[in-house]
Amino acid sequence: MAKSRRTDQAARIPELGRRARVGGLQRGLGPEGLHGGAGGGSGGNLWVCQLSPSWKCQAWGHAGASPTTGKSWRVGEGGTDGTFVSEYFSQSSQKLSPYSWYGNAKVFRFRVPEDAVVLRWLLQVSQAKNPKCGATQATIHIRFGAPPVINPLGTQFPGNTSVRLSYNQTLTLTTGLQNSTFVNLTSPAAGDWFLAAHLPEPTGKIEMQGFSTPCVYIFQPDMFVLRLVDMPVLEPNVPLHQTMAWPRRVLHAKIFVPAYSATLRFQLGRCTVNASSACTVRVTLGSATLPPSFQKVLNCTGSCSLLLASPPWEKWLPVTVESLPGSSPSPSVSLDMTASFTACRPGGSGSFLSFFRSLNRTQGSTANATGLTKASAHDASGQEGSCLQGQPVIREDLDVVSVRFRILGESNVTVQAERPTLLLLNLNAGTDSGGTLVLNLLLNETSADLGNATVWACLNPASPVLSPNATTGGCRTAFAEGYSLSVSRSSAEASLAVPYPESDNWFLSLHLRCPESSAGNCDQAKARLAVVAVLSPCFEDCGTYGQCSLMRRHGYLYAGCNCKAGWRGWSCTDGTKAQSLGTQTLATLTLTLSNLFFLPAIAVALYRYYLVEASVYTFTMFFSTFYHACDQPGVVVLCIMDYDTVQYCDFLGSVVSFWVTILCMARIKNILKYVLCVVGTLFIAMSLHLDRRGVWNMMAPCLVAIILMTAIWASRCVTRRHCYPPSWKRWAFFLFPGISLAVVAVVVYVFMETTENYYYTHSLWHILVAISLVFLLPPGDKQQQEPWAWSRKLFCRYQICKNDREELYAVT
Known part of the structure; x- marks a missing residue:
């Protein structure tokens, strides 16, 4: 997690890579408020925060602008009745990589x-000093939850996958060695925010380590937060003056939304300026x-109200009221705020009772039959008047980022048609957002007289869709848009996949x-209906x-697909550039049969x-x-042993x-040659074990x-006073x-190989x-008169390996 740093000094961000120090506790805000913006430059922007006589931040070098609106923005101004705490969070910088799959992005x-x-x-991106590195772009994606x-x-994404791409910001590095920009939000949502940064798609050239200096780009994110201490709480049905x-x-307040809240009504009344005329204010509800x-x-004059359906359950809802400029030079605005809720009482505890009955039938127990009967009667009476049917769900953790809901x-x-059925899918664990939520629906039966009835399903985070009319509008709640799917007799099956779902309670209505x-x-x-939900x-x-890879960043685990054989996409389902089976077979045969x-070199060595x-x-x-039979990216693969072992043996050989x-x-003596062969092989084995892809680990022995x-x-040459080897034919023909x-061969291996022509x-x-x-x-030794003589020495045993009888009896 990020670390928070606080000091009591003014905040200053002079250059890229330097750390800012932000004031700790400040009272109120300065007359100019807090301005912010998005901008870039090779040297970054200088920000100075003054603590007295009022809290004021000003940008030097450009005017503040919001990346989403392009206009200047302010949070609050003046006053002494608000206590603000400024906090600074930072994480260690990371080296950026070209993007080919999600594992290349730094999260x-x-x-x-x-x-x-x-x-x-x-957001800061810097480049190491390398004159050979040209202009490039670094893209940063931001998402909440x-x-x-x-x-x-x-x-292309796989079918039945609902995709909502994240906000992104692009930084361009041309002649400068660094660039920075600001991204600003007012009333941000509390919780986890994620950033992912990467470079453009790689060129495909295979670079040998040691022959070229790579272009290194470093990304450094820093987060500044200004939060309000003792924010006023708007209690239900109690006016807040x-x-x-x-x-x-600007004033801030917050509302706690209890569970099973169907609607929230916010009312602003008795809003006056200097206790006389009606005020003009802008009211903002919800987090950004x-x-x-x-x-x-809402733009309110005097009084106004807003009705929200399906507000987020068990969460704090921020309210911001901003006084708009009027005719009075120094207005004093007073107002009342009121919040009221409409509850939706759940029913459906009978699911628990049926579960216990099934356990009792399994175990042959009847001790609690009377109690269950009474509870069933109580449950039946409790169903009357409820606006939703609750269906209990068990969360079963199977593995890391792997959950089954039963x-x-x-x-x-x-x-039932009279009220919706609600299922709670708890995805509040820390790493649940790093997987894919998969939902499958199967309609088994409906009432005989309904014909082609339709079951609409809405999957939403934070709060469910309780109104049947909301399903036609895209399953939208008060502050979010969910995912919809439907089943009927004509189309009895439906499925949905949500990659990287937000960490929250998800509701299936x-x-x-x-x-x-x-x-x-x-x-x-x-x-x-049969419901199957898994993470x-x-x-x-x-x-x-594709291969599913589990990645980790500062203790956070998330998964991604690493595709092969030209397949691409989020789940390796995009085959527009995929290799055909024939191409895969040709590649495997070419690399192995080559x-x-x-064999000729082996035959020549044996002959000599x-x-x-x-x-x-x-x-x-x-x-x-x-090794090459096992290293192929497609399905034409043959591995006789562990991949790492085969690869190491290939490099070693x-x-x-x-x-x-x-x-x-070199033609040295055999004893010395064999000693050098063994010693060199041992050092080569050690060197390749340290780094088998390092160019000098391979070139140094050579x-x-x-x-x-x-x-x-x-x-x-000096001893014999002529060139060695002495024969010009040996030089010319060998x-x-x-x-x-x-x-x-070395030129082809180092400079010409790419992923396409590999x-x-x-x-x-x-x-x-x-x-x-x-x-x-x-050539072999001269004293070795007959070729292949080594074969007789291997198999002759006690036989005479050479006929020397003529020499034995030729004695004079």
Whole structure:
């Protein structure tokens, strides 16, 4: 979580990367209020906050503007009856990555405290000094309650997935090394806010570590919060009298919405200016979120009222009243605020009773039968007058970001036309917002005389939809818009997937709507519905061409799909650029069968009695073949052992092959050569274990061997007073072709490989390296007269391996 820092000094943000210090407790606000805006620049903007004689913040370099409206905004002004606390939250900076899947985005989580009246993010992006790095853009997404749902690549989402993309802000880095901007909100929602930052899509070129300096971009978010201490509480049915005396122009209050509140009526009355004329004020109800914000705004003159259906249950609702400019130069505004609720009494405890009955039937117990009968009678009487039918739901935690909701009692849910049926899905755990909420509905039966009746379902956070008429308007509550779906006899199944649902209590309200022909029999109509609700890390486990990955950021866990074989999208269901099965098969065969070009090198090594080199080439060919068979992104895959093990053996065999080949070319004594082979292999194994993809971990053994070979050849040239190797044919027909093939192979491997051409450029690397070994291996020893003589030494046992009888008896 973010850390809060408080001091008693003025706030100053001089340059990118520096930390701001914000005043602790301030009384009221200055005459100019608190201004804020969004802007950018290579050096950032300078903000100075003065503590006396009044609390005042002013921006140097540009005028404050809101990113959502483009106009200047203010929170409050003047007065001595309000105590504000300014807080500063920051998190460690992160290196940004090009976006190809959600795991590339850097996620940050901030918690906004209760009673916050101002929220400001300072978003800063810096670039390391590298003249080769050109202009780029960093995109920051912001969302309340859950990680942002983003789609930078414009891919397709799976069917039945409801997507509402998050608000985003783009920072451009051109010639400057840093850029910053502000994002401001008034009356922000209290709770978790998430930011996700990333760079544009990668170019696809495969970069070798050590051959080029990567472009590094750092993102640093900071959050400033101004909250009100001892905010007035508006109690139900109790008028709250407030006065705004100049220069104060804004007052704040809050209302607690109890559970099972069907409506909230807010009334503002007796609003006067200087106790004479009617006042003109702007009233804002609700908290601001990104996106969208469903705050209710009223322009009132004298008195006004607002009726809200389905307000958020068990939450504080902020109220902001702003005095609009009038004819009086220093007005004193007084007003009364009143809040009243209409309760919706639930029914449906019979579901608990039916559950206990099923337990008693299972266990053969009848001890509590009398009590259950009395309770059933009490429950039946309690159903009368209730406006909703409650259906208890059990939350069953299966794993990390994995929850199953089970209906208590019977497996089917009964839906009646006279009142909605309500199911509570508790997603209030800290990591529930990092998965995907999946809802499936199946209509089993309806009343026989209803015909094609329809069951409408609304899935909403914070509060349910209680009015049947609201289902036609998109399942909208007072401050949020839910998700709707329906089932009927003609279409009995429906499903919905909500990626990254907000951390809150979610409500599934079911409404039975009768056809017009059966309107007279609708009051007693019923429908039975099967409801399956689960929270899974990834929707359908990312499909065939995706891998569901669990990611962590400062203790927060969330999941995402990492696609392969050209498949893209949130759940790897977008196949517009996918590789066909034939392409996958061709890629696998090309990468694996190209290793067969090591067979000529193995044959030449055996023919010339280089058994160690032949063994290393065989090891390399075997593990390179099965590593690439296991490394394929599609379905044409074959893994003979753990992927990491096969990859390590492939890298080890490749480097050791170069090592033993160059030592063999040096033509040193066998004992010294074998010692260097073993010692070098041990050091190579250690080096690759530290970092198998580091270029110098692979090139250093080769350079050491080349230096050793060059020193030995130079020594022989000086000793024999002629070039070594002495034969020009050896140079012209073996060394020059072998070295040329090796150089071309390195160029292809380092500079030409991309994600698009990998399977044939890397296959060409295999072929060039394998053929170069045939040319670079030196000829065998002269005293070895017969080729393949090593084979008789391996299998001759006690037999005479060479016929020397003529020499034995040729004695004179």
